[in-house]
Every structure is written in structure tokens, then in C-alpha cells.
Amino acid sequence: MQGGQSVGERSVSHGGAGLAEACDWLTARTAAAPGSIAVAIEVPHGPVVEALLERGFQVYAINPKQLDRFRDRFSVAGAKDDRRDAHVLAERLKLVKRQVKSAHRHLETLCDRLAAEESEPGQGAGQRDVTILRSMPGTGRIVIATLLAEAWQPLCRRDYHALRTLAGVAPVTLRSGKRCLVARRYACNRRLANALYHWARVASQRDVVSRRRYGELRRRGHSHGRALRTIGDRLLAVACTLLQRRTRFDPDYAAMSAAAA
Known part of the structure; x- marks a missing residue:
């Protein structure tokens, strides 16, 4: 219609x-x-x-x-x-x-307010959490609001391993004797898992590195959902690194690193 x-x-x-x-x-x-x-x-x-x-x-x-x-x-x-x-x-x-x-509109107002409140006097060029998360490809109002609401403590600790477990992208290893099986993690925070799924989905459409990685995974035979979980896992690792360094996402970082090498 x-x-x-x-x-x-x-x-x-x-x-x-x-x-x-x-x-x-x-x-x-x-x-x-x-x-x-x-x-x-x-x-x-x-x-x-x-x-x-x-x-x-x-x-x-x-x-x-x-x-x-x-x-x-x-x-x-x-x-x-x-x-x-x-x-x-x-x-x-x-x-x-x-x-x-x-x-x-309400979420955008809240995110703007949080970003404004995080700008403390004398902090110089250091970037705060909301501003850093906003700079990453694929994030939006709902993704940021979900991250802040459902995973605030791991974000404050920059705890990548806790985040990937809560979001359901950390695999579960089942080992018995010589038998070893790696399976998908279903015990997770469903709201956080859904937010990460859509974060990865949008990033795979708009970010060059994520799009290339998604294509590689699909060519190897992985399903759409499995590929996006891998993309989401990488995004969480990048987010924690950026938060630790207090810097925004730079889409040209990978190209500059490759050129320098």
C-alpha cells in the first residue's frame, strides 16, 4: 500500500x-x-x-x-x-x-540528554560512552537504549566476555572424552540478543569490513543468523576497545593499518 x-x-x-x-x-x-x-x-x-x-x-x-x-x-x-x-x-x-x-523521538531525546550529561568540564577531547557507541556502524536509538538498559554494568567494566555471553554470541563447548561439540548459546538476555542481531544486520549493510566478513561467512556455508552472530561478536569487541581507549569509531582505521603494515 x-x-x-x-x-x-x-x-x-x-x-x-x-x-x-x-x-x-x-x-x-x-x-x-x-x-x-x-x-x-x-x-x-x-x-x-x-x-x-x-x-x-x-x-x-x-x-x-x-x-x-x-x-x-x-x-x-x-x-x-x-x-x-x-x-x-x-x-x-x-x-x-x-x-x-x-x-x-523519545529515545533520541534521552540519548542526546545522556551524551550532554556525560560531557564533564575539563575532560578535553575524551569521548564519553554514548557518543562512542553512536559513532559505531549499525547502532541507532533502540540498539543504544537496549545496551544501556540491559548491559550497563558490563559496558562500564568494558567486559567483552560478559557482553558476548549475555548477548548469546559466545558459543557453548560440550566436551566429553574425545568428543567435542561447539553449539549456539540459547541461555542469554533475549532483548540484548535481538538488539545485537539488528546491530550486526545494519552494520553488514553499511560497514565495509562487516559486509566483507558477512560475505565470507556466507560463502563458507554459514546461515544468515550464524553470520550475523559472528559480526555482532566482532562489534562488541570493537566497542569495548573503543570505550577503553575513549575514542570514536574510525571507518578508515582498517585501511590505514593495512597500509602501515
Whole structure:
């Protein structure tokens, strides 16, 4: 929908080819970049969500129970079909986007206030935590707010190992005799893990080093989620190093280091 009006309908087959076709059709039909296209869906994970996120679309997961109640505004009889649900999802998405914009304004104000409060007299050019985190690729209002709310103590200690464990990117090693298995860590702070996931996702689109590393991992056969966890792990290590050195992120640092070597 554009401007509250439907601009087209399309059915695609289930599978990788169908998902690619749907993504191509969305960009062609709207003549817009994927980053400016919002997609509403009833599930927060799965191959459809991963395919959309990998292409750069804005994905909003709408709770099915909320959608069911919202549907009553359009049909008191409780009628349900795919075409009607698509319209209901679009209307719900418009409301969610307004709420998200309002929340983003509040978060931006809070981050600005924190950055201003951290600038102490006589500190010179030393950069404070919020300013440093803001300089990193992929961070935004929600990521910074989540880091400050869910991992403030490890951030203050610059404790990289605690951060990666809390965020779920530190693997779990299962060892018994000659058997050794390295598995994903599921016992973690889910809010922090989600924030790091999206931090890594945006960084892999905007940061040259992260994008190159993501491509290497995918070529080695790693899944989208596995590659992003590796990117997120690196970002946490870089963030802790920058916080220890009291300096902002420099996107040209890797190139200058390679040239100096």
C-alpha cells in the first residue's frame, strides 16, 4: 500500500525462488529502495523473515492475537480471508509505524540528554560512552537504549566476555572424552540478543569490513543468523576497545593499518 491505497497484489510459490520473486516484485512495484519499504508479517522469525531482512526490508512482526482484535474494526462478523488480512495488516502497520516514530523521538531525546550529561568540564577531547557507541556502524536509538538498559554494568567494566555471553554470541563447548561439540548459546538476555542481531544486520549493510566478513561467512556455508552472530561478536569487541581507549569509531582505521603494515 502507498498513501493508504493498494497498488497491487501478487501470489508467489513457497520456497527460495518464490521469496526472491516476491522481494523483486516489491521493489519493482513500489520503485523504492528496500530500506524504505515496510513489510508486516505475523511471525517474528523463519525463512521469510530472514529473506526480507537480508534484502534490507523493514520487517514488522504483528502478534496474531492483536491482528485478530484489530480485524474486528473491519468486519464485525469475523470474516477472514488472505486478502482481507493483508489489508488489516497494512492498516495495523500504519499505526505501528506512528507509534515507533514517537518512541524513536523519545529515545533520541534521552540519548542526546545522556551524551550532554556525560560531557564533564575539563575532560578535553575524551569521548564519553554514548557518543562512542553512536559513532559505531549499525547502532541507532533502540540498539543504544537496549545496551544501556540491559548491559550497563558490563559496558562500564568494558567486559567483552560478559557482553558476548549475555548477548548469546559466545558459543557453548560440550566436551566429553574425545568428543567435542561447539553449539549456539540459547541461555542469554533475549532483548540484548535481538538488539545485537539488528546491530550486526545494519552494520553488514553499511560497514565495509562487516559486509566483507558477512560475505565470507556466507560463502563458507554459514546461515544468515550464524553470520550475523559472528559480526555482532566482532562489534562488541570493537566497542569495548573503543570505550577503553575513549575514542570514536574510525571507518578508515582498517585501511590505514593495512597500509602501515
